[in-house]
Amino acid sequence: MIFITGPLFSGKRTFAKALFDWSDGELLEHAVLDAQDLVKNEENLDALADRLAAHPVVIACEVGGGVVPLDTEERTNREKAGRLACLLAARAETVVRLCCGLPEVLKGELPCR
Amino acid sequence: MLTLVIGGAGSGKSEYAESHAMKLDGRRVYLATMEPFGAEAGRRIARHRKMRENKGYETIERFTDVGNAPIPEGANVLLEDLGNLLANELYSPAGGGAGAALTGVCALAEKCRHLTVVTNEIGAGGADYEGNTLTYMKELGRINCGLAARADRVIEVICGIPQVRKEVKDVDD
Numbered sequence: 341m342i343f344i345t346g347p348l349f350s351g352k353r354t355f356a357k358a359l360f361d362w363s364d365g366e367l368l369e370h371a372v373l374d375a376q377d378l379v380k381n382e383e384n385l386d387a388l389a390d391r392l393a394a395h396p397v398v399i400a401c402e403v404g405g406g407v408v409p410l411d412t413e414e415r416t417n418r419e420k421a422g423r424l425a426c427l428l429a430a431r432a433e434t435v436v437r438l439c440c441g442l443p444e445v446l447k448g449e450l451p452c453r
Numbered sequence: 454m455l456t457l458v459i460g461g462a463g464s465g466k467s468e469y470a471e472s473h474a475m476k477l478d479g480r481r482v483y484l485a486t487m488e489p490f491g492a493e494a495g496r497r498i499a500r501h502r503k504m505r506e507n508k509g510y511e512t513i514e515r516f517t518d519v520g521n522a523p524i525p526e527g528a529n530v531l532l533e534d535l536g537n538l539l540a541n542e543l544y545s546p547a548g549g550g551a552g553a554a555l556t557g558v559c560a561l562a563e564k565c566r567h568l569t570v571v572t573n574e575i576g577a578g579g580a581d582y583e584g585n586t587l588t589y590m591k592e593l594g595r596i597n598c599g600l601a602a603r604a605d606r607v608i609e610v611i612c613g614i615p616q617v618r619k620e621v622k623d624v625d626d
């Protein structure tokens with residue numbers, strides 16, 4: 341599994357599509373998008389990470405960089421999103437972070453095409 | 454030559470960009486895009502003027518349509534910053550809309566010997582935005598990706614430490 345992370349609108353999906361020469365439809369079919377949103381009402385993050393890691397590509401937006409939310413639920417979900425990202429990165433063969441469309445490989449190697 | 458410098462609030466991106474542009478030979482122009490609205494903008498502008506003191510910059514203020522800014526031929530230009538320019542193009546009466554910021558910067562790059570653009574990373578604080586804020590974030594992200602693809606050099610500044618994200622070889626200065 342390749343885990344792709346980075347800020348909002350940093351080019352994560354565009355990068356995944358270019359990497360595998362996927363259409364929008366193929367991206368939806370093969371990749372998990374917005375994994376950070378899946379932590380809501382999810383107690384067992386390890387099990388969630390295991391399930392997600394079965395996909396070839398998982399994409400999550402970095403959400404921990406702003407002010408700590410006042411709302412308890414938002415605060416909890418943001419924290420869980422960060423933890424999930426750590427668990428996904430641990431399971432991934434390759435971890436890539438996007439910054440203004442440019443990939444930085446944080447772990448492993450990109451697949452040869 | 455086009456250099457893009459990106460970073461979060463208070464990351465040291467301006468200091469890096471200003472000192473980077475200092476190393477270039479020739480005339481130095483600081484293209485300021487922030488409209489001086491209110492006391493806070495005034496303080497920010499004063500702080501940046503202080504940082505540039507004795508660094509040999511001529512300051513040109515230009516809030517929209519930077520492609521037609523009166524740039525002396527062959528000058529090295531530091532544009533600060535893209536986030537303000539986009540807001541002006543989107544929301545000022547004189548603004549040319551979302552596309553005008555990227556078009557303007559690309560046209561400006563053609564006129565400069567070396568253009569350094571300072572931009573903001575605003576997408577790392579969660580995805581729960583809507584309306585105008587989300588539109589603005591999406592447009593800035595799109596412009597950042599577009600300029601990074603075109604740039605010879607892209608630097609991300611993290612707590613004052615520059616990280617090279619892209620460097621095209623055969624860059625002479």
